[in-house]
Amino acid sequence: MDLNTRLRQVAVVGAAGKMGSGIALLLALELAYRALEQPDATFILNLIDMNDAGLQGLVRYLRDQAAKDGEKQINRLRALFRDRADLVDNQDMVQEFVFEVLLRIRTGKTLALAAESLLVFEAAFETEEVKHAIYRDLAARCPAETFFLTNTSSIPLQPLGEACGIPGRLIGFHFYNPPAVQKLVELIRPRDCAPELAALAGELARTLRKTTVPANDIAGFIGNGHFIRDGLYAIREVERLAPEHGFVPALYLVDRVSRDFLLRPMGIFQLMDYVGIDVFQLITRVMAAHLGEDLHSELIDRVLALGVKGGQAPGGAQKPGFLDYQKGRPAAVYDPAAGAYASLDSPWAREADARLGPLPEPGQSWKALSRDPDPTAKLTAWFRSLRDLDTLGADLARRHYRASRETGLGLVRRGVADGPEDVNEVLKLGFFHLYGPITDYL
Amino acid sequence: MKAMPRPVYLAAGAYTVSLGPGRREFNPRTGRPGLDHYIREAGRAVLAQIGDPAVIDEGVIGNFMAARFNRQGHLGSLMTIVHPSLEYKPALRVEGACASGGLALATGIKSVLSGLADVVLVMGVEVQNTVKALYCADYLAGAGYYAGERKDGPAFFFPGRFSERAGAYGAKVGPALARSAMARWYRNAVEHARLNPDAQEYHNSVPDLLAHGLTPPNPRTFTEHLNLFDCSKVSDGAAAILLASGEGLRRLGLARQDAVEVAGFGQLAANLTAPPPDLTELTTCRLAAAQAMAMAGIAIQDAGVFEVHDCFTISGLLSVEALGLAAPGAGAELVLAGATARTGPFPMNTGGGLIGYGHPTGASGVRMAVDLWRQLTGRAGTCQVPLAREHGIMVSMGGNDKTVVSLVLRR
Numbered sequence: 001m002d003l004n005t006r007l008r009q010v011a012v013v014g015a016a017g018k019m020g021s022g023i024a025l026l027l028a029l030e031l032a033y034r035a036l037e038q039p040d041a042t043f044i045l046n047l048i049d050m051n052d053a054g055l056q057g058l059v060r061y062l063r064d065q066a067a068k069d070g071e072k073q074i075n076r077l078r079a080l081f082r083d084r085a086d087l088v089d090n091q092d093m094v095q096e097f098v099f100e101v102l103l104r105i106r107t108g109k110t111l112a113l114a115a116e117s118l119l120v121f122e123a124a125f126e127t128e129e130v131k132h133a134i135y136r137d138l139a140a141r142c143p144a145e146t147f148f149l150t151n152t153s154s155i156p157l158q159p160l161g162e163a164c165g166i167p168g169r170l171i172g173f174h175f176y177n178p179p180a181v182q183k184l185v186e187l188i189r190p191r192d193c194a195p196e197l198a199a200l201a202g203e204l205a206r207t208l209r210k211t212t213v214p215a216n217d218i219a220g221f222i223g224n225g226h227f228i229r230d231g232l233y234a235i236r237e238v239e240r241l242a243p244e245h246g247f248v249p250a251l252y253l254v255d256r257v258s259r260d261f262l263l264r265p266m267g268i269f270q271l272m273d274y275v276g277i278d279v280f281q282l283i284t285r286v287m288a289a290h291l292g293e294d295l296h297s298e299l300i301d302r303v304l305a306l307g308v309k310g311g312q313a314p315g316g317a318q319k320p321g322f323l324d325y326q327k328g329r330p331a332a333v334y335d336p337a338a339g340a341y342a343s344l345d346s347p348w349a350r351e352a353d354a355r356l357g358p359l360p361e362p363g364q365s366w367k368a369l370s371r372d373p374d375p376t377a378k379l380t381a382w383f384r385s386l387r388d389l390d391t392l393g394a395d396l397a398r399r400h401y402r403a404s405r406e407t408g409l410g411l412v413r414r415g416v417a418d419g420p421e422d423v424n425e426v427l428k429l430g431f432f433h434l435y436g437p438i439t440d441y442l
Numbered sequence: 443m444k445a446m447p448r449p450v451y452l453a454a455g456a457y458t459v460s461l462g463p464g465r466r467e468f469n470p471r472t473g474r475p476g477l478d479h480y481i482r483e484a485g486r487a488v489l490a491q492i493g494d495p496a497v498i499d500e501g502v503i504g505n506f507m508a509a510r511f512n513r514q515g516h517l518g519s520l521m522t523i524v525h526p527s528l529e530y531k532p533a534l535r536v537e538g539a540c541a542s543g544g545l546a547l548a549t550g551i552k553s554v555l556s557g558l559a560d561v562v563l564v565m566g567v568e569v570q571n572t573v574k575a576l577y578c579a580d581y582l583a584g585a586g587y588y589a590g591e592r593k594d595g596p597a598f599f600f601p602g603r604f605s606e607r608a609g610a611y612g613a614k615v616g617p618a619l620a621r622s623a624m625a626r627w628y629r630n631a632v633e634h635a636r637l638n639p640d641a642q643e644y645h646n647s648v649p650d651l652l653a654h655g656l657t658p659p660n661p662r663t664f665t666e667h668l669n670l671f672d673c674s675k676v677s678d679g680a681a682a683i684l685l686a687s688g689e690g691l692r693r694l695g696l697a698r699q700d701a702v703e704v705a706g707f708g709q710l711a712a713n714l715t716a717p718p719p720d721l722t723e724l725t726t727c728r729l730a731a732a733q734a735m736a737m738a739g740i741a742i743q744d745a746g747v748f749e750v751h752d753c754f755t756i757s758g759l760l761s762v763e764a765l766g767l768a769a770p771g772a773g774a775e776l777v778l779a780g781a782t783a784r785t786g787p788f789p790m791n792t793g794g795g796l797i798g799y800g801h802p803t804g805a806s807g808v809r810m811a812v813d814l815w816r817q818l819t820g821r822a823g824t825c826q827v828p829l830a831r832e833h834g835i836m837v838s839m840g841g842n843d844k845t846v847v848s849l850v851l852r853r
Binding site: 071075078082085089091 | 576577579580583588592594596597662
């Protein structure tokens with residue numbers, strides 16, 4: 001059965017969530033364009049979530065985003081609607097396109113809605129219990145030829161597919177956040193994956209204009225395999241530095257070094273907040289259970305117990321986590337002892353900056369280098385300067401760089417990634433790093 | 443065309459800021475002033491320059507598409523908000539696409555010439571930032587032949603139409619020369635606008651304007667022969683000025699040197715449903731300007747300051763030729779040589795023009811008259827250029843050269 005046939009009956013489970021809504025948008029647009037190009041075929045997108053308000057918010061989101069997409073694709077719409085005498089203005093066509101997108105959408109709260117679906121995307125809560133329950137249910141409801149694409153970022157697929165009675169019909173199709181924008185899809189092919197499904201997943205990724213990187217079916221895969229260990233390394237660094245500098249300045253130091261000295265788009269604690277500290281914990285549990293590795297963090301348990309979770313508000317604004325934010329930028333650091341945030345606009349932050357010492361020369365920023373088609377020479381100069389600096393900042397940066405590199409090498413060693421390039425590609429595309437962890441700048 | 447049967451003067455002009463992308467205070471996500479605000483502000487700035495507003499006999503307001511941009515018709519009645527003394531007097535809105543402002547002037551001139559009015563308040567207004575540029579393009583497409591052209595036309599309709607003209611002109615003079623001249627036109631427009639605090643490009647601080655102007659057009663996202671810098675932006679604004687007979691000037695308490703005389707005017711319409719006879723010529727503009735100059739009894743060499751309708755850089759180049767300042771195909775060289783810059787022999791669009799000041803469509807013709815009046819009476823402030831000649835000329839164009847009003851003004 002070809003991709004086009006399967007796309008005529010699609011479902012997204014967990015559609016109102018952060019990842020699910022992005023996946024729903026990508027599919028809704030793709031199905032609408034196919035429907036316009038194939039007027040005799042029907043295309044249906046079943047969007048399933050347990051949250052009524054979430055589903056209504058999702059439809060509103062799809063309406064707004066469909067209009068924006070239609071505006072961007074106006075020349076394509078004018079060509080598609082060439083024979084529609086009733087559609088003349090750009091506005092007529094964009095409105096009709098929005099209608100065509102919404103026409104394909106069915107929303108509901110039960111998995112029964114997926115019963116006729118030939119492709120099911122799942123982006124449900126990241127625990128094995130939840131995923132098992134969903135796939136057991138879907139296995140009983142969906143046709144035998146249905147393929148399942150899970151957005152899990154950590155759970156091994158082979159045992160999941162076997163336990164739920166869908167062996168060979170499950171593949172990991174891990175979008176990065178936000179799915180509509182991020183180019184990366186981490187493709188995880190379990191041992192028994194049907195060749196037809198693997199080929200179909202590749203074709204689908206090309207259709208959605210995504211770049212795939214293969215990862216092997218080992219808990220955490222490449223993305224979280226690096227991120228979780230990088231985050232835990234940062235927590236250990238904070239714990240190491242806290243006795244001398246105090247907890248709040250130590251966390252600030254490690255976050256700033258990872259952003260400004262290692263030239264990443266955001267600091268490591270900001271990234272943990274972005275992902276959500278609760279999600280971070282869920283992933284450590286999945287990985288620990290499958291890998292037998294100690295990935296437990298007392299600090300994570302402690303801040304979650306205090307109700308500090310990070311993650312994003314429905315409008316996309318960053319919620320407070322390890323850091324608090326103003327206009328999207330870190331503005332304060334959480335102090336678990338006080339149960340309150342300590343503002344960065346304070347003498348302690350300036351003292352911490354002074355202790356870090358100057359940045360390497362010549363000055364660079366992630367933002368400027370991210371627009372540079374080949375930043376290699378500038379990065380080489382940056383790290384050469386970093387290597388020669390005898391400051392706390394340079395020392396922390398060198399330690400973090402080496403730890404990150406070691407984590408990357410470990411992923412290759414354990415067979416999670418087929419080679420260093422795949423690790424580097426995931427970090428560059430999925431995390432917007434300027435360079436992969438397995439590079440020799442230091 | 444006969445000479446003006448009776449002297450008609452222009453005085454006490456004013457216009458608002460042209461608000462839109464480029465102005466620091468413009469934010470598409472927050473609320474913005476509407477039609478009433480602009481009408482009041484421009485109208486009251488005129489009244490502030492005269493004695494008793496009660497001497498105004500009539501009002502005319504030019505507007506193109508408020509019915510779509512603002513869901514508001516009946517602007518003749520709306521313009522009485524400028525002052526209570528305008529109530530229970532004649533007032534009307536006139537429309538001729540982007541020449542609506544020019545048409546308002548022509549309508550007012552005829553009222554004064556008829557003898558039925560001695561003082562006419564002429565205004566123009568447009569508030570377009572109510573919709574995104576893509577939908578603005580829909581509304582402005584009403585200046586073309588909607589039933590015959592819109593369906594198969596480009597998404598950005600008028601940029602597409604003038605891209606055809608730019609392509610034809612490039613084929614005639616060489617694409618590189620055409621592109622360079624269009625880039626130079628853009629540079630002049632922004633440099634002039636930087637001297638005009640009300641201009642949309644007043645805050646533009648780009649160091650290398652020519653480099654922007656030379657940006658290769660992208661046919662996939664916009665048009666084949668025009669880049670975004672070739673286009674006037676989406677603008678909100680209003681302009682106002684008084685037309686008066688000799689008796690009217692006296693009633694207004696204004697001296698002759700406060701005013702300029704309308705020495706001649708041309709007002710023409712061409713067939714909206716027919717394609718332009720020659721893509722490389724603004725035929726209607728040429729004929730209207732010739733009519734205005736014949737009526738004034740002058741030649742183009744008698745004019746020392748110019749206002750042309752540069753909705754696109756290419757229409758600026760073609761206007762230079764339509765006025766007779768250059769032979770067909772020779773306008774590009776003239777512009778490249780700097781002749782139309784404020785320092786050149788033919789200072790053109792000294793307040794920035796449509797590209798530099800902005801193009802609140804219905805207001806543009808009136809704004810041109812205000813800029814010429816300011817130059818000819820020495821009121822142009824930082825924009826003032828030295829005047830070697832007694833006349834100024836303006837050409838206000840609607841659609842693809844379909845409605846044109848040209849005025850010759852005498853100091």
